[in-house]
Amino acid sequence: xxxxxxxxxxxxxxxxxxxxxxxxxxxxxxxxxxxxxxxxxxxxxxxxxxxxxxxxxxxxxxxxxxxxxxxxxxxxxxxxxxxxxxxxxxxxxxxxxxxxxxxxxxxxxxxxxxxxxxxxxxxxxxxxxxxxxxxxxxxxxxxxxxxxxxxxxxxxxxxx
Numbered sequence: 001x002x003x004x005x006x007x008x009x010x011x012x013x014x015x016x017x018x019x020x021x022x023x024x025x026x027x028x029x030x031x032x033x034x035x036x037x038x039x040x041x042x043x044x045x046x047x048x049x050x051x052x053x054x055x056x057x058x059x060x061x062x063x064x065x066x067x068x069x070x071x072x073x074x075x076x077x078x079x080x081x082x083x084x085x086x087x088x089x090x091x092x093x094x095x096x097x098x099x100x101x102x103x104x105x106x107x108x109x110x111x112x113x114x115x116x117x118x119x120x121x122x123x124x125x126x127x128x129x130x131x132x133x134x135x136x137x138x139x140x141x142x143x144x145x146x147x148x149x150x151x152x153x154x155x156x157x158x159x160x
Contacts, residue, residue: 020046064089069118069136069144069158091137096148099127109159110134110146118146121155 020043027039068089095113102109106123112134120127121143128134128148136156139145147153 061089065092068092069116091135093133093135096128096130096132096134098130101127110156117159118144118156119159120146121157124154
């Protein structure tokens, strides 16, 4: 199933003024097949590639998963159009590929198997072992907390 999203310029316009979206809904409401098809054909002739974007929900969810922990760069209009339709990513589970001391005292750069790199914020004498399972969850106040079995959880930030 796909989401039909209008560009930022169209979404910024109040719903009663969004001609393309209103016309699409009017066409859909026509009962007679020939009239409905003619309506959709007229609409398709007016729509350019810059006005309408189609995004698959599964792909959007995968993209959000890949961006988990990075600063939000999502278009506000896209976020508004998809709110409630695509689940927000609240946690990520993976495996530690490598952990190396960061240049900051007591911090660790932790590379995960998926290629993402996180840095511990909490000071620790030991980093997580390679191959260890790790779960990173959203923490309060917009931060992230990592959990490795058998160890206390610790605050992290995503580097890349």
